[in-house]
Amino acid sequence: MSSKPKVAPFVRPARPRPSLAGIAGLPARDRAYHDLRYRILTGRLAPGTTLLETELAALLSLSRTPVREATIRLAEEGLIDIRPRHGVTVRSLTLNDVRDILDVLSALEIRAVELVAKRGLGPEEHGRLLHMLDRMERLTEAGDIAQWSDMDDDFHSAVAGMCGNGRLLSALDEYWGQQYRPRTMIVPLRPKPTLSNIEHRGIVEALAAGDPEAARLAQQRHRARADQQQLDLLRDRLADGAEGA
Amino acid sequence: MSSKPKVAPFVRPARPRPSLAGIAGLPARDRAYHDLRYRILTGRLAPGTTLLETELAALLSLSRTPVREATIRLAEEGLIDIRPRHGVTVRSLTLNDVRDILDVLSALEIRAVELVAKRGLGPEEHGRLLHMLDRMERLTEAGDIAQWSDMDDDFHSAVAGMCGNGRLLSALDEYWGQQYRPRTMIVPLRPKPTLSNIEHRGIVEALAAGDPEAARLAQQRHRARADQQQLDLLRDRLADGAEGA
DNA sequence: GCGGTCAACAGTGTATACATTAACCGTGAT
């Protein structure tokens, strides 16, 4: 039951929360990549941290070769900067960086939602989404914003996962990773996400109705508002003296 | 004179046509990357071509290390497949692949256009775009579809380059590369792009007016129609027995 | 005291050597 189906599933999970699950058997270069990414996203490697290739290799108990290959990937994803002879530095994002990232991310997510609507929702999928919405509303009432935020990730991830476009999902993953840290930074500042819950319902309705235009509009408005809120909160947080996002 | 300006220009060119200009002084890994990418996009390395790492290294007169680093990048961009112990293979795209790519690309481009409209067009920028439109219309009348197609690239590239979001431009570059080959394949099949020319004018008008919603709509319609046409032509071409896109 | 030049060095970029592992082929049994 818990194992993989024989054919590639039409629906694929996207953007799992940062985790190191299942990297055990992978080649060293992939372990290095996932390990470093995990440390960066969870803050174990704080923004601004600078390490030499040699130090990274020692940290991961590997030689420089796989570590280099991993850092190249991470640099392309925008998580680190490589400055030759100065080491690799964990990127610290400015407000403008976050805005840029969110602009890309929301464009991709809007397209994903359109695609899902174009194909419509199966009953099982619909049920799953509704169930998530219920949970999120209960969490809102209970005031558990942290867990609501995780579920929010899961919800958007679940919807996107139904779009059937693997390249789109990969791109979403990448940019989601880039905004993960600033996003978690402002969780404690969030007000009750009552509006988000309502907007989520609207999105699911449009998806179930198979109406791409309505879905696009709902998703666009939701993201525009939510992203603006995130930027505002982040600005406050940074003004408070928190360093690097 | 020819060197870089002191401050990063606000407008940056995007998606230059495949070229090897200016890779002379770069590190071997970057030369390998650009060289291979160029060969793939221009068809010098045809889809389906398979080469071992050693063979690639010999081809480029380099050792395996920089070649490996280049192939990893190319694989992430979707231009090649790496199958351990079977060599790297130049990807051959199916119609579904192209559709997926265009879905991502158009989503990004729509967002770029929105951003440009949000900030509005300077007089110099406006003039430059209008000038391009004129040229494209003359090329259309002259029936020079090949050159029109190049200018079309340049036009979309120029617009996107004004969006001011570097990450968005990088993503555009990447997906533009993925669709470049199938796009050139169908150039000889294209009808006179009269409609595209009209739509382009509409887009520039919306940009000049600083109306993001109008720009989004114009761009969205343009891409939806043009992409559909491209897919239709490609289907014909593939049905004719052309192998791999 | 300040600025410039040069030399030593550290760190990366590249090449190569070594280990590992999966593909392929041959052999043997059923």
Place this chain on the structure above:
DNA sequence: ATCACGGTTAATGTATACACTGTTGACCGC
């Protein structure tokens, strides 16, 4: 004849060695 098993081998994954180049700091001249 076909399938299974195992050994061989070739290709990759990883480690290391080497070379090159930018940086840093010291020393000298102004």
